[in-house]
Amino acid sequence: MTEPFKADGPIGVFDSGVGGLTVLAEVRRALPAEQLCYVADGGHAPYGDRPDRLVRERAEAITDFLIQQQGAKAIVIACNTATGIASAHLRARHTLPIIAMEPAVKPAAARTSTGVIGVLATSGTLKSEKFEALRGRFHGAVQVLTQPCPGLVELIEAGDFEADALRALLADLVRPLVERGADTLVLGCTHYPLVRGLIADIAGPGVEITDTGAAVARHLRHRLAEMGLLRTAAPSDDHRYWASAPAHEASAALIRRLLGEPVTVETLPC
């Protein structure tokens, strides 16, 4: 599909829930003049435990909504799982810039002193061909330990960051990586930076924690500049938010809390 690019169009950003807000924050910082349209697909979360076909269908429907109904000039897949499963498919269907996530294995491999890095991600991300290829690029140079995190996205979406169950699950996920020598942890899911402090506490002071949000925002800025699509007007506060049913109310409340802004969250019509 060939889309008409307009520099004054918004940038569409989507995730299975509130995780993509960690990417949205970096995009707002890097591109303060841009208008952003954010979709939290909480009604279909967690993507990481869903069949690939469903994740691909959701990514396609949300992308179509952002392009056709909101006039998006670029799409940010602010979800590692949807990136692994659907980014090639979306890029084959659309000509506008589609920016996707990649777990920060490359910077982690450059930084580790022990030669061991740990990647926390969803099962969907870790079993994707895209991740296998990424891991393969560093095989031999460093040891890449992987840790699927079933249940973690659900606990984060529940919004109680003080919950004992959340801390206990994180301890079970993080400690084995550190015990096996990882001195660098890669947060390979956009939800996980929301609990970075807890992860850092459990991992201890010698362990570095990395994610990809800021790099993705820089890459987006570069692509828009290259295509003459950067907006140069005054800073935009005109962002819009959608959440999917049936999780709409809960997602909306959590989005407002995490943003610290009383934004309107509309119901996603797809």
Ligand code: DGL
């Ligand atoms: N934020 C998504 C990611 O980066 C979470 C996936 C899920 O819903 O399981 O993978």
